[in-house]
Amino acid sequence: MSSGYFEDVEIGDGQKAGPYSVTKDEIIQFAKQFDPRPFHIDEAAAARSVFGGLSASAAHTFAIFIFLSNELQPRVRAVAGLGYDELRLPHAVRPGDDLYLEATTLEKRESKSRPDSGIVRGQFRLHNQNGDTVLQCIGSGLVARRPNS
Amino acid sequence: MSSGYFEDVEIGDGQKAGPYSVTKDEIIQFAKQFDPRPFHIDEAAAARSVFGGLSASAAHTFAIFIFLSNELQPRVRAVAGLGYDELRLPHAVRPGDDLYLEATTLEKRESKSRPDSGIVRGQFRLHNQNGDTVLQCIGSGLVARRPNS
Numbered sequence: 031m032s033s034g035y036f037e038d039v040e041i042g043d044g045q046k047a048g049p050y051s052v053t054k055d056e057i058i059q060f061a062k063q064f065d066p067r068p069f070h071i072d073e074a075a076a077a078r079s080v081f082g083g084l085s086a087s088a089a090h091t092f093a094i095f096i097f098l099s100n101e102l103q104p105r106v107r108a109v110a111g112l113g114y115d116e117l118r119l120p121h122a123v124r125p126g127d128d129l130y131l132e133a134t135t136l137e138k139r140e141s142k143s144r145p146d147s148g149i150v151r152g153q154f155r156l157h158n159q160n161g162d163t164v165l166q167c168i169g170s171g172l173v174a175r176r177p178n179s
Numbered sequence: 180m181s182s183g184y185f186e187d188v189e190i191g192d193g194q195k196a197g198p199y200s201v202t203k204d205e206i207i208q209f210a211k212q213f214d215p216r217p218f219h220i221d222e223a224a225a226a227r228s229v230f231g232g233l234s235a236s237a238a239h240t241f242a243i244f245i246f247l248s249n250e251l252q253p254r255v256r257a258v259a260g261l262g263y264d265e266l267r268l269p270h271a272v273r274p275g276d277d278l279y280l281e282a283t284t285l286e287k288r289e290s291k292s293r294p295d296s297g298i299v300r301g302q303f304r305l306h307n308q309n310g311d312t313v314l315q316c317i318g319s320g321l322v323a324r325r326p327n328s
Contacts, residue, residue: 060242063242063246064242064243064245064246065242065245065246065249066249067249080258080259087242087245088245088260089238089241089242089244089245089246090242092238092241092242093209093212093213093214093236093238093239093241093242094213095238096213096214096236096237096238097212097213097214097238100214100215100216109229110229111237111268112267113265113266113267113268114263114266115264115265115266116262116264117262117263117264117266118261118262119260119262
């Protein structure tokens with residue numbers, strides 16, 4: 031079993047989390063606060079839009095991605111996120127969706143500025159119960175090194 | 180004054196939105212729901228962490244970016260977001276921060292699949308009252324074309 035420290039992270043390692051069940055109320059409540067466009071907050075307007083029904087804000091989908099990234103198993107000792115590349119949202123998140131996150135380690139390297147941690151780059155894919163990708167990106171973060179004993 | 184249609188978007192155009200005032204309560208409430216790590220939800224734990232105090236979740240900062248992107252002036256007739264590249268969060272968002280969004284148009288091209296819209300790519304920078312960048316990215320989105328008259 032992996033310690034989760036940087037030294038034990040291996041290229042190709044896989045992690046999983048989920049499901050996260052998305053309700054209509056959560057979609058509407060989130061969008062009212064951060065993305066109050068009709069197709070995110072009004073069922074009738076959403077039905078008439080190009081989306082053909084209520085869909086979650088991209089910000090909401092990203093927030094669920096962050097939530098599940100904290101739940102990934104096996105655990106990695108992530109210290110802080112550094113950034114995200116090639117973030118795409120190919121399918122909309124709908125009321126009633128169950129979302130699952132998959133992560134795969136792409137690369138690891140030592141940090142010049144922080145001797146207590148290393149930099150790990152991974153591919154993330156958030157998908158629904160039908161296997162449709164609702165968010166994908168490449169993320170980089172600091173992972174704690176094993177303390178000197 | 181620009182119509183906001185794709186035809187009238189020009190490379191180098193600038194847009195602005197803000198301020199968005201971030202409260203301690205909002206930081207804690209958002210993080211409890213989507214990113215419940217001690218440095219986002221517990222002031223004492225945050226003071227002891229590498230962040231030296233409470234800071235907003237990356238997901239919260241991204242949500243504020245989306246909120247302000249809907250408020251940008253002069254307005255552009257955005258239809259849907261397509262994706263985000265080189266997303267970075269160089270400075271933490273702190274309780275009491277006032278955030279401002281700046282956007283600059285980098286490139287525009289017609290959409291092969293959607294004759295009613297074009298694709299616009301822009302540089303986005305979210306900064307606080309001191310000018311520190313708290314989020315930056317390159318975003319792409321569909322912008323409505325002027326309807327045939």
